[in-house]
Amino acid sequence: MAHTVAVIVGSLRKESFSLKIANALARLAPPSLKLEIITLHGLSFFNQDLEPNPPADWVSFREKIQKSDAVLFVTPEYNRSTSGVLKNAIDVGSRPYGKSSFLGKPTGIVANSPGPLGGVAAAMHLKSILPGISGPILQQPEIYLTGVGDGFDDKGNLTKEALEKVLKAYIDAFAAWVERLKK
């Protein structure tokens, strides 16, 4: 049976390149992986006061992560870090203390930017905040997608062969790694 991957999209923007990349990865994934796109619309701010009685949107987000076999973060770069909405989602998913929904899940980070640095700073920040609350993070191949602004047509389809190639190589490597870890 295919392994399920919760693909968390770090942008709320309707025309988000991160969302388009997540959709492209779902299409390019081999049959051994089933990618489920999770957008963060409606996920409320983490507030420690609400922990004893968590809001339904936190519970539902946590359950989606818990029932997946692996997690993939598709992150834009905001001010040399990940986006605030993604950090909030990580905070929500990381609690209650010691019971992070991400724990033990093989984790991938796909960073992107229309600019020349490909979101590398955002990916580095994720790599510094995740280790205590996630599972193993795929280290190679790394993926920092530069110049994504002209990678899609107005229907969101991939139009750049080089981008498709690198996405395919990444998701195949991620699938093989998940397969090994989940054996």
Ligand SMILES: Cc1cc2nc3c(=O)[nH]c(=O)nc-3n(C[C@H](O)[C@H](O)[C@H](O)COP(=O)(O)O)c2cc1C
């Ligand atoms: C608040 C803000 C900060 C940004 N900071 C960076 C940055 O540090 N590096 C970068 O490459 N792009 C930066 N950008 C540009 C984003 O990469 C660009 O808006 C991108 O399209 C956002 O991702 P999305 O298409 O998935 O929404 C920033 C954009 C915003 C709105």
